[in-house]
Amino acid sequence: MKHTLSVLVEDKPGALSRISNLFARRGYNIESLAVGQTEREGVSRITLRVDCAEHSLEQITKQIHKLVNVLRITELIPDEAVEREIALFTVAAPPERRGELMAFADHYGARVSDLGPQEIVFEMVGHPEDLDSFEELVRPYGIKEMVRTGRIGLSRAVRR
């Protein structure tokens, strides 16, 4: 089962490795990871996505909570959180197929951020699952390169 964890940490060296180590020691892979500043100076937010058993997750969450640099840890529940991700796709786009690609992009709200004679670099901001769908759609055209930022999220405003 996949889970998204949102961890507020003091902005100190080693904070990230202390957290990631708790997954690594159990053989769990971190699927995506995003680290950045928050509204508070000296505090960063780490958003990570992992596929791990419920029981392990509970244990790992408690152990993360115990870390000296960790201020708070919450799990983002899909219906109760706003989740976003950015992706860049370099897609093979010979002139005769551009029309179709542009139509897909239009439908998904992806933008063209660079254009070459044989390739288009699409940029898409959205819900991670929508990014997955767009990726599936353009894959047959040939994805030359792809990068994703990892999902970020916050609890929904209505819940606050």
Next chain:
Amino acid sequence: MTRMTGADAIIRSLEAEGVDVCFGVPGGMIIDTYDALYRAIANGSKLRHVLARHEQGAGHMAEGYARASGRVGVAIATSGPGTTNLVTPIADAWMDSTPLVCVTGQVPSAKIGTDAFQETNATGITLPIVKHSWLVQKANEIPATIKAAFHVAQTGRYGPVLVDITKDAQIAELDFKYPDHVDLPGWNPPRKVNHRQIAAAAKAILEADKPVFYVGGGIINGEATAELLELAEFTKIPVVTTLTGKGGFPDSHPLHAGHPGMHGMKYSNLALNRADLVIAVGTRFDDRVTGNVSAFAPNAKVIHFEVDAAEIGKIREAQIPICAPLKPALAQLSAELRKQIPDGREGDTDWLNRIAEWKDEFPLRYERGDKIKPQEVLEAVRDATEGRDDIVWTTGVGQHQMWAMQYLNCNQPRTFISSGGLGTMGYGVPAAVGAKAARLDATVICVDGDGCFQMTSKELTTAVLHNLPIIVVLIRNGYLGMVRQWQEMFYGERYSQTDLTGPIPDYSKMAEAFGALPISVTGSDEIAPALEQAITENAAGRTVVVNVLCSEDEKVFPMIPAGASAADIIEYGSHEKAKEVEAR
């Protein structure tokens, strides 16, 4: 504020924390701190330093000191190998929740990451086995960091921390002022007790017919032994204590129901197995206690008192979790029960009688033979110290450790110091030296095996040279005995690499070379006089090694094979049963 170097600030900070003795080995990247120590001592500092012969020894000494005193142990080492040698004690302290501050030297900031001479990534290597660690590269960060290190080591669930300080930070100057508070916004161990949970626990206790206290080392770290004693007596509930909890409840108390686990007493395991309520206190349901988790206390409701939230529900679900410091939590439970039953809980006569019957029916047993049996030695050393409340025991790891747990009587906390979770062979001798440094008034006796002794015996030198006299009772059976036992029982008697090979080394000569007094024992009738002599000589300031030649094939019983349950207990003289259990 006083102007001084970072190295001076390290020493001043240790003094400010009230450290009276630290353990270590100097080296190139910590030489400035040792220079500051030298100058401090020359200027009348009360801080003592014990020079270990190996950093592992220094670390275990700091652990022994911490476990015997209840205070933070301090170990100092240089960078690179000095630090890696400390890794085993750090891991040991991590597993057994021993408060430890390790101060290590690091190469100069500018050289970090260049594979400089004796450079190692200290915080990286120790990352999974410390509560927290700091890399300090600025002199002016030293006082606050050391303050924080001591705070983290001895709050919440105790454990080890590491402060890695670069050489340039030790050399640079700062204006020294020791802070009076710590700034750790993310470190908030539980301080309060949830009264609703206490009420629920009281209700469960009043409803139970077959309750048992299952008590671990947390009772000792949590300074809650008096509260436990009061609670147990008031409720007339029997108490089992784990290896690390030994002494947390008096072994001689009528309500003490022994030690549970792989080599625990049969009656202790039966008590847990048949209980309808397990009140777990400061313990973590270790696999050496539970065996097969699904068959552990299968009919019991669980109340779990624990300061570390991550331990609650980790192995066994707790119907009533109480995440709180143990001392106030147990005191509140007592108070709650007193409100409801002012005259005390009646006690479950049938249940207590049943445990008493098991105790009579399944005592610890062994048979004498031509050669000395290790159990005889443990009984003799127990009898030689009977009635004394100034004995501190340490052990290595293996068969001798299990016999020590089974046969010794510890009636006070901090008197049985052993490596539980990590199972660190060689722990005993250095831990004894550290315990002696903490308890100069006590007679410190290390029960050791010959395998363990060969790993750390050099620290006898430290005991002798630093006037920290200890007694080592060496159970010499010529084998890595616990592994041999498994090989005999579960591996077709194929004794692969467990034979320590006859009379080499000569342990008495070794003891002598290290400056200790050897007493050699080869016959049963020599044991008691040898121990008497050892105790007398030790009281006069000598470190003594009682070198007892024992039977090589004696095995520790009872035994619950790994992963089995209380139903599969193998008793003395019936280990054919092992093969049945294994065959399943």
